Amino acid sequence: MQQLFGKYELLDRLAIGGMAEIFLARQTGLEGFEKPVVLKRIRPHLSDKKNFVKMFLNEAKLAAQLNHHNVVQILDLGKVGDSFFIAMEYLFGRDMRRVVPKAELQGISFPIVYACKIASQVLEGLFYAHQKTDARGQPLGIVHRDVTPENIFVTFDGGVKILDFGIAKAANIVEQTRAGEIKGKLSYMSPEQCAGKPLDHRSDLFSLGVVLYEWVTGFKLFTGESDVAVLKSITDGKIYRPSYFKADVPEAVEQILMRALEKNPDDRFQTAWEMQFELDRFLANNEFTPSNNHLATFVKQLFADEIDAESKRLLGSGVTISAIGGGRFSELDVDALAALPQGSGPRYMSSSPYMSSGPRMFSGPSNLPIPTHADGPMARGEMKELRVPIDAASMAQLLAIAERLSISPERLVEQLVQSHLSLI
Numbered sequence: 001m002q003q004l005f006g007k008y009e010l011l012d013r014l015a016i017g018g019m020a021e022i023f024l025a026r027q028t029g030l031e032g033f034e035k036p037v038v039l040k041r042i043r044p045h046l047s048d049k050k051n052f053v054k055m056f057l058n059e060a061k062l063a064a065q066l067n068h069h070n071v072v073q074i075l076d077l078g079k080v081g082d083s084f085f086i087a088m089e090y091l092f093g094r095d096m097r098r099v100v101p102k103a104e105l106q107g108i109s110f111p112i113v114y115a116c117k118i119a120s121q122v123l124e125g126l127f128y129a130h131q132k133t134d135a136r137g138q139p140l141g142i143v144h145r146d147v148t149p150e151n152i153f154v155t156f157d158g159g160v161k162i163l164d165f166g167i168a169k170a171a172n173i174v175e176q177t178r179a180g181e182i183k184g185k186l187s188y189m190s191p192e193q194c195a196g197k198p199l200d201h202r203s204d205l206f207s208l209g210v211v212l213y214e215w216v217t218g219f220k221l222f223t224g225e226s227d228v229a230v231l232k233s234i235t236d237g238k239i240y241r242p243s244y245f246k247a248d249v250p251e252a253v254e255q256i257l258m259r260a261l262e263k264n265p266d267d268r269f270q271t272a273w274e275m276q277f278e279l280d281r282f283l284a285n286n287e288f289t290p291s292n293n294h295l296a297t298f299v300k301q302l303f304a305d306e307i308d309a310e311s312k313r314l315l316g317s318g319v320t321i322s323a324i325g326g327g328r329f330s331e332l333d334v335d336a337l338a339a340l341p342q343g344s345g346p347r348y349m350s351s352s353p354y355m356s357s358g359p360r361m362f363s364g365p366s367n368l369p370i371p372t373h374a375d376g377p378m379a380r381g382e383m384k385e386l387r388v389p390i391d392a393a394s395m396a397q398l399l400a401i402a403e404r405l406s407i408s409p410e411r412l413v414e415q416l417v418q419s420h421l422s423l424i
Contacts, residue, residue, distance in 0.1 A: 006080040008039055008087065019043065036090035037075060047082045060086045063165045065140065066132065070125030072161045092310070093155035094303060095163070100149065100215060102302050104401045112253060113283065114298060115215035117290050120279045121160035122152055122208060127272035129165070130201035143199050147207035148188045156307065158296030186230045187222045191263045194231045202265040205275055209260030216253060217245040252282040
């Protein structure tokens with residue numbers, strides 16, 4: 001797709017959510033000036049909802065005050081016709097929700113030193129935001145509230161950026177979260193956030209502790225059969241030391257994680273800088289201390305099969321999706337999937353399409369059912385199901401990764417598909 005939107009040329013729709021559409025775009029100007037940007041546009045049916053528009057604009061105004069190399073930059077805020085939008089810097093890389101599974105699919109256990117390196121950079125960005133003041137020196141009181149793998153981005157040149165301060169709370173924003181309202185993704189919330197209590201910056205440190213715990217161990221920390229069960233696990237459940245799941249976790253890293261994950265905020269690190277200092281000290285004393293160049297090389301090797309395609313997308317030459325994740329998924333062509341007959345051949349059996357429990361039966365090439373939803377990349381109406389041929393070895397890998405992430409294999413593949421497909 002290519003269409004004009006004000007001074008921007010929309011090249012490709014990257015994602016769509018309940019609030020906005022996300023586009024890869026190109027800003028043009030005099031004498032052939034061009035700059036790639038990511039444009040977030042309010043969905044048309046929401047543009048006339050005043051409270052929603054105010055929330056959207058508050059997000060932009062807040063994020064625009066943050067100018068740090070570890071925080072995504074807001075470049076523009078405007079309105080074209082009836083559509084409000086935010087233009088953000090384009091980042092050439094991948095978010096951590098995709099990086100870790102990509103490594104797993106290639107048989108690579110995500111290296112602890114890279115996990116700590118990335119977390120350290122996130123902490124630097126968080127400390128900047130937490131300490132940010134206005135022009136009069138008054139603290140803005142920023143709390144991200146949504147520190148999750150998908151909001152941590154690693155560029156192909158080894159940079160680390162925090163995305164989406166969109167549900168952050170600042171004392172000077174009029175349209176604040178109502179008392180007791182919960183925002184954010186359940187599994188990464190702090191105990192005080194689960195309880196709907198007032199939050200400060202230490203809530204973000206707990207959330208990052210959850211993220212880093214999962215990167216280090218390969219296991220999801222807080223799970224449950226329902227949202228209530230997940231919340232109860234966070235507020236009342238026991239947190240096992242990382243070495244319980246992975247014996248080779250360094251003692252220094254384990255101590256950092258256990259302190260970050262204290263349920264009482266007073267027992268945690270009191271600032272992001274304190275936690276960053278401990279991670280950096282571990283890295284400095286480690287046999288191998290990765291640089292940004294090391295991280296860049298690692299990530300580029302993981303996504304070597306996708307970099308050329310993304311470069312073509314950036315040039316606006318169109319996108320042909322012929323592979324998902326490369327390697328073992330090279331046969332997952334979208335057009336071919338849509339034409340697959342229903343009910344043919346043996347298939348993975350699950351008690352529920354969204355639960356990892358239940359019998360697991362497969363032998364030889366299998367058909368993995370993938371649920372697709374309205375507004376998803378493969379459906380525009382009621383829920384549908386595709387059956388995807390996958391060989392036994394790949395199925396075994398999928399099952400192992402899904403088990404470690406505490407999600408169903410169907411959901412894992414669906415997330416991979418959604419993260420790679422361009423929505424048109």
